[in-house]
Structure formats: C-alpha cells, structure tokens
Amino acid sequence: MPEQPVYALGRIGYDFPTQTRRDSVKQRMGDTAEPEDPADMLAHLDENPSDAEALQWTLNLQGVPIYFLEPRGAYAAQTYELLRQFLREQLEEGVERVSVPGVISGVGRHRSGAEIPIVAPALRGMYSWTTEALVSAVAGSGDGTGAEKKSSKPTAGQREAVRGGVTNFLERVYYEIRNLGLEPRERAINFAATNAFSVEAVYEHAVRQNMELDTIDVEPSPLCPPNSDCWDVKLTFFFPERPVPSARRVYRFTVDVADVVPATIGTMRTWAIR
Template identity: 45%
Template sequence: MSEIQTKLCLAWFIARDTVPHTTAHRYNLNSISVTPNNEVNPSITPSACACSGNGNGNGNGAPQIVYAIGQLGTDFGTEARRDSFVQAMPADTSLLEYLNQNPYEAQSLIWTLSLDATPIYAIVPVGAYASVTFDRLRAYLGDGNIERISVPGVIGGSVRLMSGQVVPVIVPEVRGMYSWSVPALVRSVMPRLSAADLTEDGLRSQIEDYLNRIYYDYRNLGTTPQERALNFSATNAFQASVAIASAAGSQRVLDSISVEKSPICRPDSDCYDVKLSFFDPENNQRSNRVFRFTVDVSDVIPVTIGQVRSWSQS
C-alpha cells in the first residue's frame, strides 16, 4: 500500500473509531469539518476508506488518482469564514499579504483549481509536509506570471464552496506540483532544440496552440488514464516541444492530439501513447507527420518512457 493510501485509510479509521457513533461521521481536516458522502453540508465530504484491506485500484479499493491542470484560486467556504478574515486583516492589506504574514492561516482557506473560471477541485494538503504544500500554493498565488499549475494526487472527498457548488477534494502530492507560463516554457526549451530555422516567436506560437488545444479543446478533469497522460504531456512539455519544433521546421501545424493504450508496456505499469499529428495547411497532398511519446500513468505522478518517435501518415 502506498504512503498516500495509508494516509487516507488512517484518517478514515481514526474518524470512525475515535468519535461517538452518533457523530462518528464527522472529523476535522485542516480546521474544516469533514463528513461522509451520504451527507451534504458546508464541509469537506470524505470518501470511504479506500484501502478495503487490499490496496488495489478503483472499485478494487485504491483511491481515485488525479492529475489535473488549471488555475489556482481561493474560496472562504462560508460567509462566517470570510468575515473572520476581513476582521483579522489590517486595513489596506491584501489576502496574499496577510497569508504571507500569517502562513498558518492558509489552512483555513479552501484552495481551488479552476478551468475557465469554474472551480473543478479543492486542494487540501494533509500529512507531515502539508505546510510545505501550503507554502508552495502561496508562492503560486503571488506570482502573477503563472498561467497554469499541475496538481497530482488522489480524491479525498468533496467540499462545498461559498457559491454552493460542491467540488471534489484533491489530496495533493507536492513533489509533482508545478507552475508555468508559455513564455517561460519557450525560453526553457529553446536552448535544447536544434531547429536552426525556427525562431522563438514561431515556437511560442506553436506551443501556445498546442497548450490551448489541451486547455480548451481537450479540457478534462484528469481522472481517467488517458486524461492524466494528456495533462502530463502539457506539464512535461519538452517532448511535445521537440515534436512541435520538428513539425514547424517542415512547415506543418498541429492537426490533432490522441491518446491510445500502448500495445506493449513494462510490468506493473499503465502505459499510454500520446500522438500529435501535424499537417501542411498549404498542401493537402502532403502526408501528415505523426509524433508519438509514451506516458506511464500507473503512479500518482506520471512519467515518460522512451524517446519521441515520428513517421509519415496519409
């Protein structure tokens, strides 16, 4: 059983065994009240113990793995919580400044991950290194250049936001949390690319097109293996950038993105092939160029396998 599974199971058993049976369904997580899935109130709602004694996958006892990308935000959950912050914050002090001055208050907020201004997850760090995760969230929130963040983890229940919307809770894995912007990404990959006739502006335009396709055309919750592989390809964009640079050098542009189960995979892994197809917009008689790289999504944090491969396809 993995460390994150152990954390979730211990939390569930502690809540079950240490609270009287009349209220055994309630416990606190980072100062936010927790209840089971069969109740709905302004609180976090935990899933049942995911271990089921065997530590296997969804439906078999393991927690739901997530690899989501989106924009970071905050929510107070209730008007009372919002008012408590308003009263505690000095005049002319922003929320971020207040959190930097009082880091312990970060756990009293609901940290959200949004797509198109719609919250899709609440991020609730737990465990010995929860403070490290909160520090990273505060840093992300304070950096105005950050466009997206990645949040790997497991589903740990649900929470009601101040708007009344109920969203799933991600228990994050901090070592897989990253932030980025397209300009910073382009600057980081340009020195590693050998396409002499490709300018930085040209590469930026192509990478923006690729990322925008994932953000908006292929937007997802990052729960299925295919979605996790696709989202990881946007986070670990170097391999995609190699394909994009090569295609741009031959005057091709992105046509489609697909994710398929790999026919061959190493033991105890779950491998998926991400395929990028590029076409020549000025010559439809020219064959498409397909680039493929493989992602193993068996763990909470995906990992790429092998090199980028390419071939022509009509």
C-alpha cells in the same frame, strides 16, 4: 478501494466554507484589509501562515472551481506555502496555469452549495508557469538555450516556428482539450502540456519539414512495463503547402500515468500515414 488519482491544470483561488469562517478571518486581518482581496490575504498570510488552513483553496478552470485543495501529511505546511506562492505569482508575475497532481480524498461543499471533490496535492509534481516562459524554456529564446543547444542548430526562422508550434499545442490543450484530469488519457495529455520538452522534440523535427499540427490523440499503448498504465500521445501533422489529400506524419511519445505524478517513457517515434 484504490484512490482516484488526479493530474489537473488550472489556476489557484481561495474561498471560505462559511460566512462565519470569512468573518473570523476578517477580524484577524484588521479593519482596512479585505479577505476577498488576494493582495490583502497574502499580506495577512505572510504574517500568519497557519491561517492558510482556514481558507478553502481551489483549483479553477476558466474561473470555475473544479477541486478543493487540502494539503495533508508531513509536508502539508510546505504545500500550503507553495499554494501561497502560486497565488502570488498569478497576482504579481502573470502566471497563467499550475499543475496539481494528487488523489481525491473526499467531497467538500462550496459556499454556493455545490459539492466539489477534494484533492490532497502531491507536492513533488506541482508547478506554475506562463505559456511564454514554458515555450522559451523548451524552444529557446535566442540566448543559447533550448533548441539552440542541439548540434544541428535551427535557423532563426525555424526557431520561431518551433516556438509558435509549441505555443499552438499548449493553447489547444488548455482550451480545446480542457478536462478535469481524472481519466488516464486526461492525465496523460495534461502531463504532456506540463512536460513540453517532449513536444519540443516533435516540433523541431516537424518544422524542418514545413508541417503544421492537425490533430491531438491519446490512446492506450499496446506495449507497457509491468504495473504501469501507458498512454500514447499522438500528434498528427500535415503539409499545408501540398494538395489534399497528401501524406501526413504522426509523432508519438508515451506517458505512464500509473503514479500520481506521470512520467514519459521510451523515445519519440514517427511515421507517415495517408
């Protein structure tokens, strides 16, 4: 039976499978440290990195654990180190989200009694970011990066419009289309949010025509290489200054989710609709 792939977005957390486990970790931390305090826990793990395996690492969506994260294989130690890094970045640098690709490897029990799927993360596809940093990376921050590298430089107003558009797309994925990253269409849209460079190309074109985002759709791609699983991410824009009804424009890019870590394929396409 094939393994169930996952590509989920959320925030890193941790817990303890039992009260006994919590107490045993507490004894190793000392009298003044609290296991539930992330700063205390990170300080303890800096000195005792092997204790990371004693924790029940979680991926949380709006504060609710949706997956347990259990690194496995030859690079398990590096993956635990990255989980610690993500937690530290959330605590100290304001990181808002992380991406966790992987496969479902079982089911675990939370201290609350709830059964939660266990994900074996794929290290090569794990990233952390803030929305502002991701937008700055793809849309430029006024210092000669991002969209400003294009041969036809956008104006300052257009650059800010691109930044606002990409931010709007990301926020809609995070809050309006939030999902568990299990189904192929969910993994495609989650990867699109992580790989926002594809979205930046859409917005740079749309902003020049004074359009705004209307809908986000994901559907199976009719064309796909062998042994692939391709999904078209379609962003439909409208002209807010024109009377309704008026022509709208669709921008499409394709994501292949056959692998645990998806990839974009082909080039962006666009056409007008009514």
